Amino acid sequence: MNQIKKQVKHPLDDLLRIDRIPHIWCPGCGIGTAFSSSLIAMRESGIDLEKTVMVSGIGCSGRGAGYVNLDSYHTTHGRAIPFATGMKLANPELNVVVFSGDGDLFAIGGNHFIHAARRNVDLTVICVNNFNYGMTGGQVAATTPLTAKTTTTPVGNPDTPFNLPLLAYASGATYVARWTILHTRDLTESIEEALLNRGFSFVEVLSPCPVNYGRRNKENGIDSLKIYQDRTIIRNDAQPWELDIDFDRGIVLGKFIQTERPTCTDRYDNTCRPKEFIEGEKGLE
Amino acid sequence: MKPAVLTGEHFMTGDVACAEGALAAGCRFFGGYPITPATEVAEHIAGRLPEVGGTFIQMEDEIAAMASIIGASCAGVKSMTSTSGPGFSLMMENIGLAICTETPCVVVNVQRAGPSTGLPTQGAQGDMMQARWGSHGHYDIIALAPSSPQEIFYLTIEAFNLSETYRLPVLIMTDEMIGHISERVVIPEAKKIKTVSRPGPKGRKDRFKPFEPGANGVAPMAHAGEGYHIHVTGLTHDERGYPVMTVEAQKAMMAQLMGKIQRNLDDIIRTEAYRLEDAEVVIVSYGVSARTSLAAVDEAREQGIKAGLLRLITVWPFPEAQIRNLAKRVKGFVTVEINLGQIHLEVERCAAGKAPSFLVGHPGGTIITPERVVEALKESF
Ligand SMILES: Cc1ncc(C[n+]2csc(CCOP(=O)(O)OP(=O)(O)O)c2C)c(N)n1
Ligand code: SF4
Ligand SMILES: [Mg+2]
Numbered sequence: 001m002n003q004i005k006k007q008v009k010h011p012l013d014d015l016l017r018i019d020r021i022p023h024i025w026c027p028g029c030g031i032g033t034a035f036s037s038s039l040i041a042m043r044e045s046g047i048d049l050e051k052t053v054m055v056s057g058i059g060c061s062g063r064g065a066g067y068v069n070l071d072s073y074h075t076t077h078g079r080a081i082p083f084a085t086g087m088k089l090a091n092p093e094l095n096v097v098v099f100s101g102d103g104d105l106f107a108i109g110g111n112h113f114i115h116a117a118r119r120n121v122d123l124t125v126i127c128v129n130n131f132n133y134g135m136t137g138g139q140v141a142a143t144t145p146l147t148a149k150t151t152t153t154p155v156g157n158p159d160t161p162f163n164l165p166l167l168a169y170a171s172g173a174t175y176v177a178r179w180t181i182l183h184t185r186d187l188t189e190s191i192e193e194a195l196l197n198r199g200f201s202f203v204e205v206l207s208p209c210p211v212n213y214g215r216r217n218k219e220n221g222i223d224s225l226k227i228y229q230d231r232t233i234i235r236n237d238a239q240p241w242e243l244d245i246d247f248d249r250g251i252v253l254g255k256f257i258q259t260e261r262p263t264c265t266d267r268y269d270n271t272c273r274p275k276e277f278i279e280g281e282k283g284l285e
Numbered sequence: 286m287k288p289a290v291l292t293g294e295h296f297m298t299g300d301v302a303c304a305e306g307a308l309a310a311g312c313r314f315f316g317g318y319p320i321t322p323a324t325e326v327a328e329h330i331a332g333r334l335p336e337v338g339g340t341f342i343q344m345e346d347e348i349a350a351m352a353s354i355i356g357a358s359c360a361g362v363k364s365m366t367s368t369s370g371p372g373f374s375l376m377m378e379n380i381g382l383a384i385c386t387e388t389p390c391v392v393v394n395v396q397r398a399g400p401s402t403g404l405p406t407q408g409a410q411g412d413m414m415q416a417r418w419g420s421h422g423h424y425d426i427i428a429l430a431p432s433s434p435q436e437i438f439y440l441t442i443e444a445f446n447l448s449e450t451y452r453l454p455v456l457i458m459t460d461e462m463i464g465h466i467s468e469r470v471v472i473p474e475a476k477k478i479k480t481v482s483r484p485g486p487k488g489r490k491d492r493f494k495p496f497e498p499g500a501n502g503v504a505p506m507a508h509a510g511e512g513y514h515i516h517v518t519g520l521t522h523d524e525r526g527y528p529v530m531t532v533e534a535q536k537a538m539m540a541q542l543m544g545k546i547q548r549n550l551d552d553i554i555r556t557e558a559y560r561l562e563d564a565e566v567v568i569v570s571y572g573v574s575a576r577t578s579l580a581a582v583d584e585a586r587e588q589g590i591k592a593g594l595l596r597l598i599t600v601w602p603f604p605e606a607q608i609r610n611l612a613k614r615v616k617g618f619v620t621v622e623i624n625l626g627q628i629h630l631e632v633e634r635c636a637a638g639k640a641p642s643f644l645v646g647h648p649g650g651t652i653i654t655p656e657r658v659v660e661a662l663k664e665s666f
Contacts, residue, residue: 017516020527053509055356066516066528071509073359074518074528075352076382082316082349086356086364087509089340090314094360094510112352115345268342272335 015039015049017069024063028214028221030207033181034128035064037205038099041191042070052095055084057109059135060209061101061128078108081116084123085264092122092265095195102129102143106162110142117171119264120199126191127164127202130209131245138212145245149216161245164204165256169240174199176257178243180206180228183253190255199263206251289337290475299463300325300367302434302470303393304333306441307365309472311480312391313339314364316353318346318372321405322461323395326367347372351379354390358383359517361508363445363482367393369461370403373412373419380454381420382519384542387452387496387504389483391444394456395464398623398649408461409649410572411624416456417601423539425546427553428456428601430571434468440598446481447553451545452503458600460623462573462652486513496538497524502545546602555598556607560586564593566666567611569632570621571597574653578621581658590662600628608635616666617641621658623649641665 010016016039025031042052049070056065058077065072075083080098088096098105105113105127116123132150133139140150140157143164147156168176175197179187187205194201208214208224219227231247236254243252262270290309297305304326307315315334317327331341339362344350347368354364368376373394383390396412398404412419416428427447431437437459448455486493486505495515496504504524507513520528521535546553560582561567570578575596585592595611597604608618608631617640620629629644636642645661647653 017527050512051510066518069514071511071514072516073356073509074516074520075355076378076519079348079352079379079382082344082352083356083359085342085344085349086314086316086353086358087360088356089342089353090357090360090362090364091508091510111345112349115349268335268340272341274336277336277338 012036012039015043015069017067020067023067025060026211028208028210029060030130030181030209031061031064031128033184034126034187034205034207035067035099037184037188038097038126038191039068041188041195042097044188045192045195047095047195051093052097053087054097054099055080055087056098057100057104059101059104059133061099062104064099078104079112080104081109081112081123081125085116085121088121088123089265096123097195098123098125100127101134102127102131103133103141106164107142114167114171117168117173117200117202120172120174120261121264122199124191124194124201125203127204128207129164129204130207130213132209132213134209134212138216143245145247150213163241163243163245165202165243166240168202169257172200173202173257174259174261175201176240177255178204178206178253180232180253181208182225182228193255193258197258199261287333287336288475290478291472292474293472295470295472296467297434297470298325298465298467299431299434299437299459300395300465301329302438303367303441303457303459304329305472306438307391307445308333308337309475309478310363310442310445311482312363312365312445313337314354314357314362315339315341316344316350316357316364316366317341318344318350318368320369320372322397322408322464323367323369323393325464326393326395347375348379351376351392355379355383355386355388358388358390359509363389363449365391365393367395369395369397370399370412373415377419381422381424383454384420384424384426385519386517387542388454389448389452390454391441391448392454392456394458396458396460404650406461407650408573409623410460410574411627411649413458413600413622413624413627416458425543426456426601427451427453427546427599428458430458430597430600431463432572432575432596433463434466435470437463438470438472442478442480446479449481449483450503451549452483452506458572460572494524495526496522496541498541498545502548550602553599554602554604556604557596557598559594559596561593561595563591565591565616566662567615567618568592568594568621568658569597569618569628570594571600571628574621574623577652577655578658580655581662584655584659585662588659588663590666592662597628603631603635605635608632609637612636612639615640617643619643619645619658619661619665621645621653623647623653
């Protein structure tokens with residue numbers, strides 16, 4: 001009896017706002033797994049957590065910022081990246097992690113994503129891709145597979161979804177990976193690498209939304225996980241243009257890009273600041 | 286290398302004076318997007334910020350510009366953006382975020398004629414109600430209206446000070462004429478410029494509640510990276526910053542957001558009177574229109590009309606009490622503004638039938654001449 005009563009601590013308790021649990025995520029939702037992978041990676045990476053900030057937009061995934069026991073900002077729909085850009089440029093010492101959904105980051109916020117990647121702003125962007133707008137009840141997203149059913153494409157999606165890693169690569173991201181919430185170990189490792197990578201780093205996490213996406217596409221939570229197991233191929237050397245979302249042909253997972261180039265802040269300091277200013281700053285140290 | 290405060294006498298445009306005012310106030314982050322007639326604010330500060338340790342970024346649009354300055358402010362850096370009508374419209378949602386999250390920042394609107402693309406190079410004062418109500422929901426806002434490059438320099442400093450004191454976005458509602466006119470601007474020595482910075486938290490980090498009002502009714506502000514582990518959201522929240530989806534929480538938060546302004550109206554509201562002591566008719570005006578109204582007052586007096594001018598330096602919150610008091614003793618009001626009746630509606634509301642209220646308006650593109658104002662005074666009274 002005593003043992004049952006004894007409160008069991010979750011290994012991530014110190015990184016969670018325990019006073020905000022229970023969270024809003026539905027049973028079978030994948031966001032929690034993507035979120036805990038992110039927290040584990042933050043801890044394992046050894047980055048200074050007191051200088052680490054989580055920024056989210058709006059959506060089920062966007063609630064991530066509300067549960068992390070670090071400085072955290074829950075902004076407006078689609079605007080987590082420009083908010084994070086201002087924060088990072090204002091204080092380059094901060095590790096700024098954007099945790100948000102596919103609709104938030106790639107439909108309403110798509111323009112911000114490509115520009116932050118182009119500038120190589122030193123951010124880590126984790127996108128929970130559940131192929132739809134979960135929070136508003138399951139509408140079509142820029143990531144919904146062709147012909148999939150959603151509330152606003154009741155007979156099937158007529159449009160082609162984004163290949164997010166290709167978009168990130170083409171825009172200039174210096175770290176690009178894709179995993180599913182079934183591949184937690186790889187996912188956590190990738191997020192850790194992304195956190196340590198200096199530059200714009202992007203990790204896409206395929207994640208079930210059984211309540212809204214699954215229900216309309218004859219896919220319960222377990223089915224989604226089976227699909228993530230059976231219809232995925234890990235190919236770290238795959239070319240970004242081979243990464244279309246097509247469950248019939250199989251979905252390629254892996255770490256696709258890890259490269260170095262000067263960050264937005266590096267370039268600004270070197271190009272825009274007068275030499276005397278930089279030397280003066282150094283002199284002060 | 287130039288200092289942050291360009292002490293001395295200059296000949297500069299309102300836009301440039303605005304940028305210099307921001308630097309003198311301690312602004313060290315600017316997220317912008319070009320738009321006539323505000324572009325020169327961004328262009329000027331783009332060259333100046335990197336030499337004083339600040340950062341300029343031209344964002345991909347005004348939505349991003351506004352989001353970026355809120356992010357920068359949350360990181361502890363005073364921040365600003367500038368725009369005109371179309372960009373102001375795009376900034377509205379995030380202006381609401383800054384209000385809800387009590388994030389200090391300054392937004393400059395160098396107004397041009399709208400709606401839509403309107404007259405891009407020609408001035409107007411048509412965004413005054415948008416400044417008041419443009420973001421969704423109910424809220425209080427502070428908006429200042431300078432009437433010269435010299436004044437825009439000082440009011441930009443004032444805008445930062447108010448925004449740091451009360452933790453909210455402060456709007457500078459100027460116009461193309463003031464933005465583009467070149468005049469003498471005297472910049473005092475840095476030590477003579479009063480600047481205010483938001484107070485930080487004191488006491489135990491684990492007990493800190495980021496939205497618990499301090500002694501002056503405004504919460505001290507912790508920044509990202511200071512170890513307070515704060516949560517900040519645009520959802521309705523409690524003093525811890527945690528979302529609470531109840532009617533009671535909404536009431537409490539709104540009382541705090543509005544109360545910090547309503548309790549301090551005397552500190553916030555600034556107006557200037559010209560020949561008002563014995564005036565029988567009161568011209569109410571602001572920005573460039575207040576300038577042209579000055580000549581109208583003198584001319585009207587020459588012609589035997591006892592006119593005076595109440596110049597609004599703070600347009601929002603509106604100086605209600607002043608209009609109410611004047612309404613008890615004057616023959617009437619004439620509001621002069623380059624729109625078809627916005628602040629006029631406020632004057633009419635506050636005069637509350639005690640004195641008639643007339644509009645001298647114009648749909649935009651040019652100033653309202655003193656002659657037109659005098660004509661209107663003669664017709665109305
Ligand atoms: C400007 C604006 N438009 C629309 C909404 C409504 N809205 C809230 S969440 C959301 C979609 C979220 O989708 P996604 O980012 O994929 O997150 P998910 O819920 O799927 O995790 C929308 C459209 C909003 N909050 N703000
Ligand atoms: S609606 Fe979908 S995405 Fe949102 S919490 Fe539920 S399962 Fe997850
Ligand atoms: Mg989604």
